[in-house]
Amino acid sequence: MSKRICFVLAILTLIGATAVAAPTTPTLHILAFYSTNVERDHVDFALQAVTFFSEAAKRDKFQFESTTSWDELNPQRLKGIQVVIWLNDSAHTVQQRTAFEEYMEHGGGWFGFHFAGYNDSGTNWPWFVQFLGGAVFYGNSWPPLPAMLDVDDKASPVTKHLPAHYLSPANEWYSWLPNPRANKDVKVLLTLAASNFPLGFKDTLTGGDIPVVWTNTKYKMIYMNMGHGDKIFSDANQNQMFEDALVWVASKH
Numbered sequence: 001m002s003k004r005i006c007f008v009l010a011i012l013t014l015i016g017a018t019a020v021a022a023p024t025t026p027t028l029h030i031l032a033f034y035s036t037n038v039e040r041d042h043v044d045f046a047l048q049a050v051t052f053f054s055e056a057a058k059r060d061k062f063q064f065e066s067t068t069s070w071d072e073l074n075p076q077r078l079k080g081i082q083v084v085i086w087l088n089d090s091a092h093t094v095q096q097r098t099a100f101e102e103y104m105e106h107g108g109g110w111f112g113f114h115f116a117g118y119n120d121s122g123t124n125w126p127w128f129v130q131f132l133g134g135a136v137f138y139g140n141s142w143p144p145l146p147a148m149l150d151v152d153d154k155a156s157p158v159t160k161h162l163p164a165h166y167l168s169p170a171n172e173w174y175s176w177l178p179n180p181r182a183n184k185d186v187k188v189l190l191t192l193a194a195s196n197f198p199l200g201f202k203d204t205l206t207g208g209d210i211p212v213v214w215t216n217t218k219y220k221m222i223y224m225n226m227g228h229g230d231k232i233f234s235d236a237n238q239n240q241m242f243e244d245a246l247v248w249v250a251s252k253h
Contacts, residue, residue, distance in 0.1 A: 005036060028250050030083045032087055033083075039115075062250065084100070084109065110249070132216065133185060135179070136178065142203035145173075149167075149190045149192065152189055153187070158244050158248050160176060167235075171227075171228050173200075181209060183216070185216055188214045192205070192211075222249055
């Protein structure tokens with residue numbers, strides 16, 4: 001074999017080895033927003049969530065970033081971001097809200113926890129209310145307590161690893177009026193089980209239909225009421241659901 005042929009073969013072998021060894025660049029980009037000037041229990045959750053999703057990013061091969069600057073909620077920053085996560089707060093300024101509305105109306109993805117979905121008569125953001133399926137905060141349980149949750153749809157990719165019922169770690173649970181389930185576009189995935197009631201001591205949820213996880217099917221979004229305190233990531237079943245939910249929202253792109 002001539003020296004030239006040997007040289008060519010060596011180069012091709014080197015190129016092939018390099019191609020195999022080259023790391024793949026993540027095509028999925030997630031950006032999480034949170035605040036540090038909110039209720040301490042909400043900050044504790046957010047800090048744990050950043051760690052949790054950072055680890056999930058390694059397993060599921062996506063890029064995860066987080067920021068405490070809500071001004072990054074702008075068209076330029078959101079370019080190339082497939083899913084936005086709100087961990088413990090929401091957009092407040094007109095500029096932030098407008099950017100988020102345009103992002104979602106043009107196919108963006110959203111994963112919101114607990115206080116990220118809070119809205120009342122003083123919020124003054126009608127678009128966000130309809131985005132949540134019409135749900136407006138009505139009441140809550142206090143202090144944070146574990147609660148039994150019923151899985152409404154075991155066939156969903158979000159709940160596929162959950163048992164039919166499971167005990168969710170201590171959390172402050174919200175009730176809603178109107179009930180998002182009344183919206184034809186809303187798909188409820190988990191609900192507070194009737195066996196919990198009355199739930200709470202200082203503030204009590206006495207009964208009724210109280211969804212805790214749902215999606216407005218008009219958008220690539222999911223809302224979860226979990227997110228108060230430092231116990232949220234203490235249940236393996238629930239942790240798997242969080243990861244499955246993010247993968248599901250991202251897969252809709």
